[in-house]
Amino acid sequence: MTTADLIWALVLGVGAVVEAYALCSRKLGDTLSERTRAWLHVRTKPGRALFTVGWCGFSVWFLLHILTESM
Incomplete structure (x- = not known):
């Protein structure tokens, strides 16, 4: 496993933890898809x-x- 593999695993792992927390908290606007909609003004x-x-x-x-x- 290379250093790049470890860094990407860490980035994806942290993202998965943040998303899991957002899904469990049930607070509106916390998930990646909700943030993406807001940031890019898709409405x-x-x-x-x-x-x-x-x-x-x-x-x-x-x-x-x-x-x-x-x-």
């Missing part, structure tokens, strides 16, 4: 459009990045 037309374009663009880039080991 507005421009926010929704920007999120959609960004998400689709990222998805295509990530798919190609993983499959072709480039970009």
